[in-house]
Amino acid sequence: MDNQDALTVENGVKKALEEKLATLPLNPGVYQFRNTHGRVIYVGKAKNLRNRVRSYFRNQQQHSGKTLVLVTHIADFEVIITSSEVEALILENNLIKELKPRYNVNLKDDKTYPYLVITNEPFPRIFFTRQLKRDGSTWFGPYTEARQLRSILDLIGSIFPVRSCKYRLSEENIALKKYKVCLDYHIHKCKGPCEGLMPEEEYLSMIREITRLLKGKTASMIRSLTEKMQSLASELKFEQAAEIKAQLESLKRYAERQKMVAGDGLDRDVFAVAAGENEGCGVVFKIREGKLLGSQHIYMNNTNGETDAELQARVVEKYYLETLELIPDEILLQEALAADEEDALKAFIVEKQKEDKQERKNIKFIVPQIGEKAHLVEMCRQNARHHLEEYLIQKQKRGEAAREHYGLSALRDLLHLPKIPQRIECFDNSHLQGTDYVSSMVCFDKGKPKKSDYRKFKLQSFDGSDDYAAMEEVIRRRYAGSLSNELPLPDLIVVDGGKGQVNIAFHTLHALGISIPLIGLAKRIEEIFTPEAKDPFNLPKTSPALKLLQQIRDEAHRFAVTYHRKLRTQRVLQTELTTIAGVGAKTAFKLLERFGSVDAVAQAEIEELKAAAGTKIAEAVYRFYRP
Secondary structure (H helix, E strand, O other): OOHHHHHHHHHHHHHHHHHHHHOOOOOOEEEEEEOOOOOEEEEEEEOOHHHHHHOOOOOHHHOOHHHHHHHHOOOEEEEEEOOOHHHHHHHHHHHHHHHOOOOOOEEOOOOOOOEEEEOOOOOOOEEEEOOOOOOOOEEEOOOOOHHHHHHHHHHHHHHOOOOOOOOOOOHHHHHOOOOOOOHHHHOOOOOOHHHOOOOHHHHHHHHHHHHHHHOOOHHHHHHHHHHHHHHHHHOOOHHHHHHHHHHHHHHHHHHHHOEEOOOOOOOEEEEEEEEOOOEEEEEEEEEEOOEEEEEEEEEEEOOOOOOHHHHHHHHHHHHHHHOOOOOOOEEEOOOOOOHHHHHHHHHHHHHHHHHOOOOOOOOEEEOOOOHHHHHHHHHHHHHHHHHHHHHHHHHHHOOOOOHHHHHHHHHHHHHOOOOOOOEEEEEEEEEEOOEEEEEEEEEEEOOEEOHHHOEEEEOOOOOOOOHHHHHHHHHHHHHHOOHHHHOOOOOEEEEEOOHHHHHHHHHHHHHOOOOOOEEEEOOOOOOEEOOOOOOOEOOOOOOHHHHHHHHHHHHHHHHHHHHHHHHHHHHHHHHOHHHOOOOOHHHHHHHHHHHOOHHHHHHOOHHHHHHHHOHHHHHHHHHHHOO
16 A cells, blocks of 8 residues: 555545544443554543543653553544443443553452452351352452451351351251261350251341451440340359350450551541553551451553543542452542542442442542641552562562662652662772772763773772762763763762762752762661752662662762772882883782782792792792792
């Protein structure tokens, strides 16, 4: 196809799109964008299909990143009208799962996560499963760790005599005496409902208590059991009161293990996200009665070009579409939701409450700025960042991603840099009691050493030991001398040292009229110093950003020490061994390599010297040190 034919096709596509845009409805619904091959490349939902879809095709200069690329590939679209925003939300989620469009954020599915189920039968059973079925049972989850779920089941078993058998218990089967009590009955872990030894109403009352426990309502349970124990004791039913006391002690131990994170004792969910170059992670904290019951994390791919607010909206939608937990009164967010996103979610929650026969609540979405709630969101965000870093490290181990590249994006985020620091230069000084003072500069380009741009400096502008003068000289020589024209400027400067070295480097750059982001990395406890901050800060030991900085700093240190040793060796050779008649630099170096130091050469026996350098030179060296 020549250029003229291609232009004709492009104009035809544009005209067809304009005609379809003119006929779009004002209803809520879902839209699907297709490319020239007819493949769906993006699925979205809208409160008003006409306004939302048209927004992609006007003011394209306002688009950036992934959206701008998406628009250039749209050859056709179709819409599905729904009766409500809630239907649009659910349909969008289902279509994304089925079609996996190229430009949608891909949220990893939680189908393998375990759930806890209370079965829908006369004497309900309680167990955990990974197979979710809408069969009228009561479900809790998903849980991110099976170990956490097993500990909860152990707790339930220690407090409540719930049955563990799989018998089909019904009034008819019990009356016909189809089943016999098992070992659990004899060790007091079950009260024998299979033989009618425990009334159904009493058993269901116990199940209601278990449900309250799983919803995090431990305080009310402790009060209820305490009252029951005291009542039994007052009626002189001491054996039954002792059973309740044992249950109370187990329940209190469980409550004490839960971390209190909010003093007001309210129920709430907390959401936060962390994003890398093309991956992200969302975390939700489940807080009940002020205690953190657990957390869930959701990984995302294809996040390039998405804002934190957009990623958070995807996580919140996915969580409430799939969770079976009771929705709390408050939902704390890292970023504010768009008005249409918030309206759709609230409408969906109302429908979900009706479907699950939950109490109708007025859900509040809150973006806290200060205080205890803001601290909760920040704690959630730190967890999201940690999970994302761990996820990317695991991908790197499997050969799926370059860890160095993520270290660069993590550096940008942590240091609030204007862009990813593709070129980083690092400086380190080396000397021995003020002698042979040298400095090294290493360069890392896109997270990897660029040895052709390494430079070493022999420092001569001062006498004695002065780390600050050394830093001032090397920064001035690199960024004001001939090297300033020979090498490009870096995106980030790292110095090996603390606050003093950072300040000297910063003031030297300022005097030269150069503004480049600058940090210091101190060796002792890996503290990071910046010119603007009074105090240093630390990064997690598993942080890819810290590991990249350590690699750069250690390489600068190696390069400086190597150069310093070379100068020191040359100086020693020239000032002592080479003054011996018949001993040149090459022979002196051979002797040092054999014996390790000048002192060792001086103390060596004649036979050792002969073996290393021959008879004539050995005698000359031996006579020089032992006249």
